[in-house]
Amino acid sequence: MAGSKICTYGNKTCWVVAQDTESAFFRCLPVASTNETVLAETCVDPVDADPSCTVALYEAGKCEVVCNTKRVRKDVWTVEATGGTSPLLGQLQGYLQVLGRFLSDMYAARTVVLLVGGGGALLLGIIWLLVLQFFAGCVVWLTCSLVLVGLLLLSLFCSVRSELITSEQLGGGLAFMNATTIDTSSLAAASDANTKLQFKAAAYVAWVATVVVFLLLIAMRKRLKIAVAIIRESSKAIQQLPLLLFWPVVPTAFFVALVIYSVAVAAYLLSSDDLTAAVQQSAEVFNVTSAVATTEALPAKTTQQILLAFHVFGFLWTNQLLQAISVCVIAGSVAQFYWTPASGTGGRRELEARFPIARALRYTLRFSLGSLCFGSFVIAFVQFLRLMLEYLDRNTKQLQQGNRIVRVAFLVVRCCLWCFEKCLKFLSKNAYIMIAMKGSSFCAASARSFKLIFKNMARVAVVNSVSFFLLFLVKLTIALAVAITVFALLSSSSSLSLSSDQLALLGGETVTSPLAPVVVACVLAWLVASAFVNVYDAAIDTILLCFCEDTELHGETASEFMSSELQRIMGGDPHSADKSIKPTVIHVSPKDAAKQKSPRPLIESTGGDDKTASMSGEDAANNTNLQMQMQLQTQRAQMQQQQLQLHAFWQNQIQEISQIDPNAFDFKTHQLPLARIKKIMKTDEDVRMISAEAPVLFAKACEMFILELSLRAWIHTEENKRRTLQRNDIAMAITKTDVFDFLIDIVPRDDIKPAKKVRGAEEAGGEPHERGL
Known part of the structure; x- marks a missing residue:
């Protein structure tokens, strides 16, 4: 309160607060206000008349002379912050108002955001799982056809603009194009010499790309079929192991705990006191001559930097270890699914373990933890080198401005480390899958997985490309569907909007604007879809490596571990009882x-x-x-x-x-x-x-x-x-x-x-x- 010297804590005497303040983010911000005070009103024409006498009052007989002109004296005063008015303060007050409305709308629509953004996104992910199982081939081939048609249209467009193709050459095709909204003659006439040259080069590139893509589709048709079959098999694996969809909750919880712990320890390290005084005082008791040497050996800033660097490396290592364990558990569960022959109706595989995810987690922690620690250490070390390079880059800006060679060297090393980290992550992920599949060491698993990938490079490239596109499409459609649904439920102009009574039943209130809940729900849906997609991606990679290992052991023939679709693609008979092993x-x-x-x-x-009778306990x-x-x-x-x-x-x-x-x-x-x-x-x-x-x-x-x-x-x-x-x-x-x-x-x-x-x-x-x- 302005002018008060009494604190709210302990009734102690504090400094004088000369201006009214308001609390924002645990800080007291001054409130700037402007007031107007009317001091006096006098009548000018006629002089000394009652300034409040108007025509209405005069006709009513309540005053004698009407005041035609009067003078009003006002005193305007403004309360400003100490040191003058701050333009940042006005902007901050505006931002705080927007943030307040944002948080208020979020709290009012919290139930809708959680139900639609969380549960709705998970439900859409399960629906996409069924779609990819039954219609993955349609989606893949439709996408390939659209890409080929798009390249063909682009080639024709560039050819017409560069006058490589004329109306006489195109014939009926040009007439069809002119019948549509594209006027090819006007496009060709509007092109000057330079533009024609540019479009000619673009036309050549587009035609080459079209021919290359067409030939690749023809040459890769069997590999595309294998990619579709692997994606369908991954969908079946996740359907038979539905708890895998909730597995990302476990590493995410550990990651949040790791972040909280790391931030707390970093705060303690950064706020630590000088260590040299205590060391020097204890050293003087025993040996005064060693006090100077001890103080020089342990400067506070250097010790703090070393401890902080060690702490950062520990955070990176632990984070990579959590990711490695997560991948290994998913891969171990899916590998059990693949290496179990189909015995039930519809190609269903009866797993031996009652809880395959728990079994994979137990095997991972009991037998493969050392290999995962080594693999995560390598990646964390490369990430730590990148952080050290960024630190050096920030502290050598002046040197880089005066020496172009040093600046280029930093850029080259940074790019190389980034590429090296990406390669390590790719190889390590496949090594983790081989560790979960065969229980080998990290180096042996890396060599084996690299050999399989190298021998099946075309298959791996096709499967990764197809899966990347499909999984990105899954995330995008889930996020957009959730955003549209939340907007329709909360917007007053929508026919699907919830009434105030319906929102009250859900524990919410009416919002002033649906923008904030839509943004938060979209972000939440993207995170849920990303967690779902990461599980699905790991399952696809596991099925792919299991398939490559299967073909490596059995040759390019069908085996009993393949699905019926994969057996047909590999030239086997899925209905034959005698598997080619x-x-x-x-x-x-x-x-x-x-x-x-x-x-x-x-x-x-x-x-x-004869069937074995059921056991009686x-x-x-x-x-x-x-x-x-x-x-x-x-x-x-x-x-x-x-x-x-x-x-x-x-x-x-x-x-x-x-x-x-x-x-x-x-x-x-x-x-x-x-x-x-x-x-x-x-x-x-x-x-x-x-x-x-x-x-x-x-x-x-x-x-x-x-x-x-x-x-x-x-x-x-x-x-x-x-x-x-x-x-x-x-x-x-x-x-x-x-x-x-x-x-x-x-x-x-x-x-x-x-x-x-x-x-x-x-x-x-x-x-x-x-x-x-």
Whole structure:
């Protein structure tokens, strides 16, 4: 209050407030006001008449003489702030009024903004999920057609303006164009020489671009089909894992907590007192000579800068680690979906884990946290280098103004670091997906993902381009739809506007202007759509890498893990029961069946149509027997599949050997060392002559022998719950087969341990980490 010396805190005496103030952002701003005071009124004509006597009063007989002219004296005074009137103060008062109305409208429409901007955006995202699953092909091909037509029209327009194409050449096409709103003759006549030259160059570029895009669409049609199928498969994955849509809430909450903590610690660091005085005082007690050296070694400003830089790097590292964990959890959940063969109706995949997201999070934190920390450290280090470069750039502005080489060097280094960071983020994201898929280290996952991307560069480029356009379209349409809906509900001129009673039921009020709620709702919808799109983008990248890994292992053929659409594109038969799988790779192991409460065989038995009866939780003995029967059924089914694969493989090998033509076959280009084989064959003195076909047949026999022994050894490896084939496994395979008796004393081995029983491992509480797929 103006003129008061009493504070509101503790009734203490304060300074005199000479002017009225108002509170804004915890600050007292002076209120400037202008007042007018009427001091005296006198009548001039006639003199000394009553100045208040008017014609009406005179006719009513209330006064004697009408005052024709009077003089009024006014005193105008203005209260200004100390030091004069500030123009900034007037602008600030205007901005505060606008901000006040903005916040008032936001508070009045808070319910509509949250419901439409948050819930409505999420509902639109789910609708887009269904649209992309069923109509992704239409959207993609329609977009490609519109791009091609647009380039064609642009080429024709530039050609007409540059007079490369005349009416005689176009014929009916020009007549059609003239029948529309485009007058080509007037356009060509209005062009001067320079303009024609520019349009001629543009026409050449446009025609080249049109031809290139047309040829690319023809050459990339299969890859476009694969991109559409991958997008549809990602939609199915998110539909089967709906909780993934709410997963971004977890890393966002941790990020908000990280920002609050980082801001608080930075505020404490920036407001910290001088450290040199305390160090110097404690040092003088013990050794006075070391006081000066200690003070010079710990200047306050340098120490504060070092601590602040360390704190900033910790913030960057933690932020990247949160993003890495988020990507790894999404990728792990979607990878479980892809590497589970479709068994239900409609191509539905029955996941083994009851909570696949929780399982992916547990595997990530338990087995892959070190790899994620290393990958996030590399990205954070590059980001920290960029911040240090910005700091140097800001402190060397004067040097850069006088030296152009230094300024160019800063720009080049800044651009290189930015590009390097983008490349690292791209490679790291794919490495995180491989870590979630296979459980390997960061370096091995980076090398593997880079190899897959390099070998499938065209597919990756097409899928990324198509997904970028579709996901941007999703975000844009969701934000625009939410903005239009909020405007229609809050605008008084709209037929869909809510009445005051309806707003009161929702806990809101009538707004003065719908602009502020529309802007906030649009921003909220964009954030929700971005979170949805980030999950969808990570799912697309995961399905893409899983598909590339699948084709790398099985070749350019259909596998049982692909969807029916992908199988048709890759040339397979989606209705065939016999999937084309190479026998040397077994992706899904039945080891997880023993860990489930109600285990399900991963490969159904081919004999009979009998179904396993549902387990009853009341009888523990029947439950245990049923589990053991299902485990044995799973092992028999897998062994049967391996035998079928081996049988088909040996038939192919025998057919290949029988079709060898000595005249057409180049024995010098064989992969195995034929000279070494020929030398071994001549160790017997009775062998005099060796034909050209004999070493080849022996080499093929060696390949068959190595493969047979490896498969038998790998069965022993899986029985022992391991993923690495060791020499003990080879020794066990030799002892189990009479054909290999001659190798028992040759192969070095340790003490052979018997295979672990599944039930024994289950009773021991061991839960092996199976991350390989």
